[in-house]
Amino acid sequence: MEPLLPSDVGKRARPYENNRRIVEGNVYRYRAGIAWRDLPREQFGPWQTVWKRHRRYAADGTWDRVVAQVLSDADAAGDIDWNVSIDGTINRAHQHATNTTRPDQDTGATSNYKNLPDSECEPAGHSIGRSRGGLTTKIHHAVDGKGRPLAVVVTGGQRHDGVILPQVMADIRVPRAGGGRPRTCPDAVLADRAYESKGNREYLRSRGIRAVILEEKDQIATRKKRGSKGGRPPAFDAGVSRRRDAVERSFANVKQWRGLATRYDKLAITYRAAVVISAILTSLRH
Incomplete structure (x- = not known):
């Protein structure tokens, strides 16, 4: 990871130091779910340094470049299974994350920033919405057949999974090791009934892209009721669909991190960046 991390913040600034300590400090904070001020100084230095570095890396896309390089190496080795599973999971937002001014409807969607200015990275609603569980945030994942995260999108908790499908797909960009256009299209997309729609x-x-999506029960009943006018059912490969549990296992790994299972971050870009860090470590383990 170190060659991909910035070495300084500008020509007149002091160079960045202790990259390993900064990365481990971020991982420790989100795995333990502690406040930034409680980060052990003896191990990781001043908490302000760890926080500021994480905030800058989140805004300039550093964490996304790291995970892209890890995925590029895996793709060059033929280790990525391009039968991609997609789903979303809801996480409760702590009161420390919700004491910000938010519009009533704009819950936003935070995705790969591609070096956009900070004002364009952070959605107005900070990707916090009101659902049955109160104020919540939803993480949308696209993972390969081995559970390796390929895309991470964060939205408000009440956003429907099916509506976010195009944005999740747009976040899949795996660079080619030999140059050229990155790979953005999987062989197949595996999803549950929440993604079933004519538009998707x-x-x-x-x-x-081949769609392996469960059909809604009411749609099946309506088609059968119309008889021959109902048309043919969409193609569905039940054998491939059984591998959709890869995304559920991915969410189980994410929620091992207490700072991700409960959102403590006010800013959506820093929360998403932490999810990307967990994706980096998951990919490196593979």
Whole structure:
């Protein structure tokens, strides 16, 4: 990871030091779910340094470049299974994350920043929305067949999974080791009934991606009720669909980190960056 981390903040600034300590401090904080001020100084130095470095790396896309390089190496070795599973999971937002001014409806969607200015990175609603569980945030994952995260999108908790499918797919960008355009299209997309819609199927078909999505029960009943006018059911590979548990296992790993299972961050970009750090470590383990 170290060659991909910035060495300084500018020509007149002091160079960055102790990259390992900074990364381990971030991991420790989110795994333990502690306040930044409680970060052990003897191990990680001043908590302000760890926080500021994490905030800068989140805003300038450093963490995304690291995970992209890890995925690029895996793809070059032929280790990525391009049968991609997609799903979302809800996490409760702590009161320390919700004491910000938010519009009533704009819950936002935070994705790969691609070096945009800070004002364009952070959504107005900070990706916090009100659902049945109160104020919540939803993490949307696209993972390969081995559970390796390929895309991370964060939205408000009440956002429907199916609506976010195009944005999750747009976040899949695996650079080619030999140069050229990055790979953005999986062979197949595995999803549950929340993603079943005519629009999503047409979107995947337009990109040449095979859809392995469970059909809604009411749609099945309506088609059968219409008889021959109901048309044919969409193609569905039950054998491939059984591998959709890869994304559920991915969420189980994410929620081992207490600072991700409960959101303590006010800013959506720093919360998403922590999810990306967990994705980096998951990919490195593979």
